[in-house]
Structures are given as structure tokens and as C-alpha cells.
Amino acid sequence: MSDAPETITLTETAAEKVAELIGDQPEGQEQALRVAVRGGGCSGFQYALAFDTKGEDDHIFEHRGVSVIVDKVSMQFVIGSEVDYVEGLTGAGFQVNNPNVVAACGCGSSFQVKDEAEESVPA
Numbered sequence: 001m002s003d004a005p006e007t008i009t010l011t012e013t014a015a016e017k018v019a020e021l022i023g024d025q026p027e028g029q030e031q032a033l034r035v036a037v038r039g040g041g042c043s044g045f046q047y048a049l050a051f052d053t054k055g056e057d058d059h060i061f062e063h064r065g066v067s068v069i070v071d072k073v074s075m076q077f078v079i080g081s082e083v084d085y086v087e088g089l090t091g092a093g094f095q096v097n098n099p100n101v102v103a104a105c106g107c108g109s110s111f112q113v114k115d116e117a118e119e120s121v122p123a
Contacts, residue, residue: 007061007079008035008068014085014094015064022051022066032060032067035083035096037074045077047096 010018010033022031034052037045054060058069070078081098 007059007070007075007081008063009082010063010066010068011082011084012064014083015066017085017094018066025051032069033083034058034069034071035074035078035081036071037077049083049094049096 018033022033025031030053031051032054034048034050036048036050038048040046052069054069055071057072059072059075060067060069062068068083077100078096078098080100081096084095084097086092086095
């Protein structure tokens with residue numbers, strides 16, 4: 001099932017939470033965690049995590065028993081990332097730890113990657 005090994009890893013906590021949430025859905029066995037990057041936010045990009053099925057041009061792989069889907073465009077931005085599930089005083093949710101990020105906004109919901117940062121610097 002793996003055509004993009006080690007693109008994205010999941011912590012044990014994240015894998016357990018994804019398995020739990022997918023198991024609660026009626027069509028859970030066909031679902032996987034989609035990790036995508038969309039334009040927007042104050043730093044340029046935002047993560048979009050959802051449960052979805054594989055599309056024709058998607059990469060799908062398995063980590064810790066959980067299927068993960070990444071579309072072709074998002075792949076370049078998330079290689080080497082780790083998805084975690086954190087619980088804190090301000091709430092709980094999934095968090096992407098991405099080694100490609102060079103800047104993030106103050107609220108932590110958007111980010112900028114190295115290539116984009118280099119292009120925005122005047123020559």
C-alpha cells in the first residue's frame with residue numbers, strides 16, 4: 001500500500017486518535033487521514049486535515065496501522081513531517097511538525113516554506 005514511504009509519520013497518540021475517529025464513522029474502513037496544504041492564512045499556507053478516500057492522483061501510504069493520503073501538490077510541502085495529536089489548556093487537536101517551515105504566523109495556523117521565503121526576498 002505504500003508508494004510514498006516516510007513522507008509523513010504519525011506519533012503513536014495521533015495514530016490512535018485517527019483510528020478511533022475513523023472507527024466511529026459508518027464508512028470508516030474506506031477512509032484515511034488526508035494531509036493537505038492549501039494557500040491562505042497570514043503566512044501563505046495552511047494545513048487541511050480531514051478523513052477522505054483516495055483520489056486518482058493521490059499518494060497513499062500506511063504508518064502505525066493508519067492510512068494517510070497526500071495529494072501531488074501538497075507532497076512537496078509536507079515531506080518529512082510528523083502529525084501529532086496534542087491536548088492542552090486551549091483545546092485538543094492535530095498538529096503538524098514540519099521541518100520545511102521557515103516562518104509561521106503568531107497564531108500558529110499558517111506557515112511559510114523555504115522555497116517561498118527565498119522567492120519573497122528581493123534580489
